[in-house]
Amino acid sequence: MTDGSGRDFVASTDTPSLTASESSESITLVQADGGPTIDLFDAEWILKAAFDRLGFDLMIEGHDGEQILIRDYFAQAEPADLKIGAEGTLKGHVVERLAGPAPMRWSTF
Numbered sequence: 001m002t003d004g005s006g007r008d009f010v011a012s013t014d015t016p017s018l019t020a021s022e023s024s025e026s027i028t029l030v031q032a033d034g035g036p037t038i039d040l041f042d043a044e045w046i047l048k049a050a051f052d053r054l055g056f057d058l059m060i061e062g063h064d065g066e067q068i069l070i071r072d073y074f075a076q077a078e079p080a081d082l083k084i085g086a087e088g089t090l091k092g093h094v095v096e097r098l099a100g101p102a103p104m105r106w107s108t109f
Helices: 044-048 092-098
Strands: 028-031 037-039 050-054 057-061 067-071 081-083
Touching: 081 092
Parallel strands: 028 067, 037 081
Antiparallel strands: 050 057, 057 067
16 A cells, blocks of 8 residues: 555545554554554554564554554455554554564475
8 A cells, every 4th residue: 555655654644444443451452354544543652662463463562561452454455554643644564564574384285
């Protein structure tokens, strides 16, 4: 997904978005369902967070203990952009690189 500008962080977007579906004290759970954007509201802290693949899920962990788990993020054909409130949007291909490579699958011949 690109916006044609060549930028990886876009200051604003008008695309439809998904929203956070569940929240608890320790972790925010979001279900990805194929939309182009996942709205993380005022989560500007993720710009300094750690990104990890957990199977098809994406775990984002902040320095102060904030956590967001996006279920089935990597099960989509193309990774969704993450809308970060007024801060803008983190493009999906950047999120994919921050999370590291997909696990290698071995096959037998």
